[in-house]
Amino acid sequence: MSQKLLEVEGLTTGFRTQAGQVLQVLRNVSLEMQRGETLGLVGESGCGKTTFGMTLLGHLRPGGQVMAGSVRFEGVDLFGLGPDELAKIRGQRVAVIPQSASSALTPTMRVGEQIAEVLTLHLGLAGAELQERVLELLTRVHLPQVVELVRRFPHELSGGQLQRVAIAMGLAGKPELLVLDEPTTGLDVTTQAHILDLLREIQESTGTAMLYISHDMGAIARVCDRLAVMYAGEIVEDGAIDDVFADPVHPYTRGLLGSVPRLSYAGLPQAMAGRPPAPGEDAVGCAFVPRCAFADETCKTIDPALEATSRAGAIPHLVQCHHWQRVLASGASGQMRDLKARMEQDAEAEPLLELTEVDITYAKRGLAALVARWRNEPEPPTTVSGFTITIHRGETLALVGESGSGKSTIARTIAGLLPPRAGQIDFGGQDLASAVEGRPAEMHRKIQIIFQNPDASLNPRHTVKQILDAPLRLYFEMDGKGRLDRSGALLEEVRLTPRYLERHPGQMSGGEKQRVAVARAFAAEPDLVLCDEVTSALDVSVQAAVLELLAGLQANRGAAYLFISHDLAVVRAIADRVAVLYQGRICEVGPVAEIYAPPYHPYTETLLAAVPEPAPGARAQLLAKDVPEAEPPTRGCCFQRRCPRRIGSICDDEAPPSQFVAEGHIIRCHIPLADLGESQVDLISPAEIATQGAVVDGK
Amino acid sequence: MRSLSAVPMRVAQSLRWFAHIWRSLRRSRQGTIGLMIVIVHMFIAVASPYIVPYAHHDIDGKNRLAAPSAEHPFGTDSFGRDLFTRVLLGGRAAIGVALLAAAIAVLWGGLLGILLAFIGGRVDEVLMRLVDALLAIPGLLVVLLIVVALGTGFSVLILTLGYAYGVTTVRVARGAALGYVASDFITAARARGERKTNIVLRELIPNLLDVLLVEYVMRASWALTAISSLSYLGFGIAPPTPDWGRMVFENQVMLAISPWGTLFPVFALASLIIGINLAGDALSKAIGLDRSQEAPT
Numbered sequence: 001m002s003q004k005l006l007e008v009e010g011l012t013t014g015f016r017t018q019a020g021q022v023l024q025v026l027r028n029v030s031l032e033m034q035r036g037e038t039l040g041l042v043g044e045s046g047c048g049k050t051t052f053g054m055t056l057l058g059h060l061r062p063g064g065q066v067m068a069g070s071v072r073f074e075g076v077d078l079f080g081l082g083p084d085e086l087a088k089i090r091g092q093r094v095a096v097i098p099q100s101a102s103s104a105l106t107p108t109m110r111v112g113e114q115i116a117e118v119l120t121l122h123l124g125l126a127g128a129e130l131q132e133r134v135l136e137l138l139t140r141v142h143l144p145q146v147v148e149l150v151r152r153f154p155h156e157l158s159g160g161q162l163q164r165v166a167i168a169m170g171l172a173g174k175p176e177l178l179v180l181d182e183p184t185t186g187l188d189v190t191t192q193a194h195i196l197d198l199l200r201e202i203q204e205s206t207g208t209a210m211l212y213i214s215h216d217m218g219a220i221a222r223v224c225d226r227l228a229v230m231y232a233g234e235i236v237e238d239g240a241i242d243d244v245f246a247d248p249v250h251p252y253t254r255g256l257l258g259s260v261p262r263l264s265y266a267g268l269p270q271a272m273a274g275r276p277p278a279p280g281e282d283a284v285g286c287a288f289v290p291r292c293a294f295a296d297e298t299c300k301t302i303d304p305a306l307e308a309t310s311r312a313g314a315i316p317h318l319v320q321c322h323h324w325q326r327v328l329a330s331g332a333s334g335q336m337r338d339l340k341a342r343m344e345q346d347a348e349a350e351p352l353l354e355l356t357e358v359d360i361t362y363a364k365r366g367l368a369a370l371v372a373r374w375r376n377e378p379e380p381p382t383t384v385s386g387f388t389i390t391i392h393r394g395e396t397l398a399l400v401g402e403s404g405s406g407k408s409t410i411a412r413t414i415a416g417l418l419p420p421r422a423g424q425i426d427f428g429g430q431d432l433a434s435a436v437e438g439r440p441a442e443m444h445r446k447i448q449i450i451f452q453n454p455d456a457s458l459n460p461r462h463t464v465k466q467i468l469d470a471p472l473r474l475y476f477e478m479d480g481k482g483r484l485d486r487s488g489a490l491l492e493e494v495r496l497t498p499r500y501l502e503r504h505p506g507q508m509s510g511g512e513k514q515r516v517a518v519a520r521a522f523a524a525e526p527d528l529v530l531c532d533e534v535t536s537a538l539d540v541s542v543q544a545a546v547l548e549l550l551a552g553l554q555a556n557r558g559a560a561y562l563f564i565s566h567d568l569a570v571v572r573a574i575a576d577r578v579a580v581l582y583q584g585r586i587c588e589v590g591p592v593a594e595i596y597a598p599p600y601h602p603y604t605e606t607l608l609a610a611v612p613e614p615a616p617g618a619r620a621q622l623l624a625k626d627v628p629e630a631e632p633p634t635r636g637c638c639f640q641r642r643c644p645r646r647i648g649s650i651c652d653d654e655a656p657p658s659q660f661v662a663e664g665h666i667i668r669c670h671i672p673l674a675d676l677g678e679s680q681v682d683l684i685s686p687a688e689i690a691t692q693g694a695v696v697d698g699k
Numbered sequence: 700m701r702s703l704s705a706v707p708m709r710v711a712q713s714l715r716w717f718a719h720i721w722r723s724l725r726r727s728r729q730g731t732i733g734l735m736i737v738i739v740h741m742f743i744a745v746a747s748p749y750i751v752p753y754a755h756h757d758i759d760g761k762n763r764l765a766a767p768s769a770e771h772p773f774g775t776d777s778f779g780r781d782l783f784t785r786v787l788l789g790g791r792a793a794i795g796v797a798l799l800a801a802a803i804a805v806l807w808g809g810l811l812g813i814l815l816a817f818i819g820g821r822v823d824e825v826l827m828r829l830v831d832a833l834l835a836i837p838g839l840l841v842v843l844l845i846v847v848a849l850g851t852g853f854s855v856l857i858l859t860l861g862y863a864y865g866v867t868t869v870r871v872a873r874g875a876a877l878g879y880v881a882s883d884f885i886t887a888a889r890a891r892g893e894r895k896t897n898i899v900l901r902e903l904i905p906n907l908l909d910v911l912l913v914e915y916v917m918r919a920s921w922a923l924t925a926i927s928s929l930s931y932l933g934f935g936i937a938p939p940t941p942d943w944g945r946m947v948f949e950n951q952v953m954l955a956i957s958p959w960g961t962l963f964p965v966f967a968l969a970s971l972i973i974g975i976n977l978a979g980d981a982l983s984k985a986i987g988l989d990r991s992q993e994a995p996t
């Protein structure tokens with residue numbers, strides 16, 4: 001049997017527009033995969049990653065067509081097959097695991113039945129054998145209590161568990177190739193780390209080849225041996241993952257890697273200018289010319305071809321660039337700059353927002369609460385409890401924690417959208433009314449929110465002009481001309497042009513939309529901006545640009561940020577102070593430099609250890625189980641059930657004391673500080689890893 | 700104060716919106732056919748008084764129950780009245796009533812539905828129970844009862860139908876609005892301190908125009924059916940105004956001798972209702988396709 005599992009040759013695909021034009025998506029893609037190989041595919045949004053992944057299943061989107069080339073799976077051309085033959089290969093020999101597990105599962109069908117269905121379809125199993133195999137698969141993906149789990153419905157599982165079920169379904173037909181399209185995007189760091197670990201383990205034990213599509217370089221570093229970089233539908237670099245990460249030779253790969261914030265480095269990543277071309281914006285020569293610092297006349301006229309670099313190794317290193325030698329000679333890549341003007345730790349800094357002992361609950365109120373009590377419904381637990389924090393003028397306070405830890409709840413309460421059950425909120429030394437309706441207009445202006453997903457936070461029916469008009473109209477007395485000028489100026493400030501004023505959100509890219517949302521917040525000239533996961537829906541390259549924008553605006557305007565994020569590397573790049581939240585309780589709070597160095601709170605340590613760094617050899621560690629907790633414990637430490645360093649019954653019974661580590665740095669834990677200082681987690685810079693070949697491995 | 704420059708912007712926007720609706724209708728074959736049928740009917744409704752060869756009450760004593768001829772293209776009825784004239788004129792009253800009734804239905808039903816979705820809570824709960832109870836009674840029955848009690852007449856018909864179909868619209872509009880009230884852009888508007896009326900008018904309603912338009916078309920088609928049925932039963936448009944429903948009733952006894960007096964009005968009514976429904980279906984399908992997916996202009 002040949003070693004080659006998959007051969008893609010000169011594959012060019014396109015789709016027909018309404019005007020009847022055919023626009024190219026993939027261009028002349030050639031790539032081979034060996035049996036058992038794990039290949040990562042990275043590239044910005046819209047570069048054609050998903051399109052490519054789907055062609056490996058012989059699938060095209062509606063309107064799509066193969067214009068040239070072939071995809072051969074074990075020598076058989078997939079696009080030459082009839083629907084019946086294709087169906088035999090799909091799901092069984094090549095399986096796909098989509099980004100959102102919930103979309104792959106039928107909500108009204110029990111988890112066990114869904115897996116059984118796949119098994120019956122592909123392997124023709126039935127009866128006891130079928131049941132046995134279902135349980136085996138679920139155990140295989142390390143799901144707990146499988147016998148009971150098969151009877152549950154998808155909505156009764158957590159995000160991480162759902163993704164495990166989706167993986168189990170993908171594995172059901174014992175595929176030789178697994179296509180994973182962003183399988184961990186949207187999951188918590190800890191959950192993601194467990195899924196990545198599982199994938200690696202499956203690969204090692206079953207020898208399944210994997211194509212792992214992601215824009216998360218860290219995740220790819222964790223799972224893959226080889227990396228391919230896609231730009232504008234072309235493979236521009238392809239090689240062993242260590243080679244590519246250590247010293248990428250294509251300018252685009254360098255730009256991408258440079259956009260990734262590093263846990264080990266406290267600086268803003270370098271944003272890449274421009275955006276990838278959309279299908280149809282073809283140009284002669286190299287597609288990267290407008291964004292490339294190395295471009296010259298040759299690049300503009302001659303299409304570079306994929307060629308082998310001089311680097312020797314088991315996996316050939318290929319690059320598609322005329323000047324890769326020059327790029328390589330130009331020195332180290334992935335420069336980080338500390339663009340952010342960091343706040344001096346200044347005891348004198350004026351407090352802007354003070355929350356004292358705030359409790360928040362989603363419990364029913366008024367009549368509904370009476371009804372609930374009458375019906376003897378249990379009272380829902382407090383989502384956030386005893387939350388005390390101060391945000392100073394002009395500083396960035398980051399709030400980190402897993403999903404469900406109450407980060408957004410706190411932002412909603414500060415914005416006046418969800419009144420707290422107890423506690424005090426002061427803004428600028430004055431008591432802040434709990435409901436937004438009860439606050440003076442001046443207060444509305446001073447506190448602004450930016451949401452995670454600009455698709456949802458911008459009204460699809462409004463033009464950018466109307467979107468920016470809203471705050472200007474509300475807070476400032478300006479005539480139409482004044483507002484128009486101001487909107488234009490705001491767009492310039494977020495590095496868009498006034499030409500965008502007439503556009504609708506649907507006519508902009510994700511990054512552009514998020515910039516409009518930023519511009520809307522800054523139109524109010526706020527004192528405090530609540531940023532709720534503002535970069536998590538964005539590409540790394542766009543994320544870098546938005547982070548840079550936020551840092552720049554803060555330097556110019558002096559606004560304070562409450563920066564909510566689950567991405568610890570991003571937080572390190574942008575925050576002055578960090579509060580770590582578990583189940584609505586603060587575990588640790590302190591200046592950013594202190595948080596990212598021992599002594600760590602056990603939960604902070606768990607989070608930090610789980611972050612996959614995009615560096616060769618860097619391995620995440622799994623310190624705690626990824627079981628989600630529905631309710632916080634009633635007594636003792638909130639982290640007691642998952643804590644890897646639990647010291648005994650004292651953790652269950654007594655609330656942990658606040659230990660003062662340094663000025664403004666508090667850890668709430670029973671373990672003495674001296675012991676907390678001895679951490680297994682070491683944040684080393686990628687450069688160090690590369691040179692010393694150090695490996696941080698939990699196993 | 701609203702600045703002057705806002706007005707042309709609004710106009711340009713609504714023009715763009717209509718152009719968008721037009722494009723999406725034209726995209727489907729059925730939509731195009733439906734639209735053409737509706738346009739022909741509307742043209743006839745408006746222009747018929749100027750193009751009909753006779754007055755609707757003119758009697759040709761020599762030609763009763765005549766078959767189509769050059770003189771009477773659709774034949775004549777039992778009084779010797781020209782059927783061509785009566786069919787062309789026979790839609791005017793019904794179409795007028797249907798359009799106005801549907802407008803009233805969508806106006807109050809749409810607004811109430813949107814408001815209920817926005818306000819939520821107990822008001823919403825109680826009123827929706829009421830709406831459900833009202834919906835349990837067949838609309839035509841309600842209309843029939845009211846018309847019998849209050850007597851026929853254009854204003855009674857329009858208001859009654861407008862009320863009856865508005866109840867359905869409350870439900871539809873509320874459902875559509877619910878999809879938006881929890882979205883981040885509404886939350887953003889609330890957090891910004893925007894007044895409630897502004898949130899409904901500026902943020903919510905522009906997103907629901909498509910749904911309301913489809914709703915209007917569908918209600919107009921229902922109302923047309925309802926009026927024709929009422930007229931047939933003798934409770935709708937009263938003679939001497941010519942009306943399709945009434946014509947069918949008057950001429951059906953002669954069906955065996957001369958089918959023309961029944962066939963032509965039935966064909967006219969059926970074609971209009973089919974046309975409206977074709978266009979309406981294409982519209983609602985087009986709405987699933989969001990405007991944001993169109994290429995930048």
Ligand SMILES: Nc1ncnc2c1ncn2[C@@H]1O[C@H](COP(=O)(O)OP(=O)(O)OP(=O)(O)O)[C@@H](O)[C@H]1O
Nearest residue numbers: 015025044045046047048049050051061062063064
């Ligand atoms: N059938 C089609 N009709 C219209 N556009 C298409 C079609 N197929 C692909 N495209 C376009 O081709 C480009 C590549 O799409 P693809 O989904 O492969 O990107 P991607 O790299 O997976 O992006 P992301 O990271 O956002 O998932 C996009 O601009 C997409 O809109």
Ligand code: SF4
Nearest residue numbers: 286292294299321322
């Ligand atoms: S070919 Fe030229 S433009 Fe393209 S990446 Fe290389 S140097 Fe840049």
Ligand code: SF4
Nearest residue numbers: 637640643651669670
């Ligand atoms: S108090 Fe106990 S359970 Fe809580 S974090 Fe410290 S060691 Fe872990």
Ligand SMILES: [Mg+2]
Nearest residue numbers: 049050051181
């Ligand atoms: Mg994709």
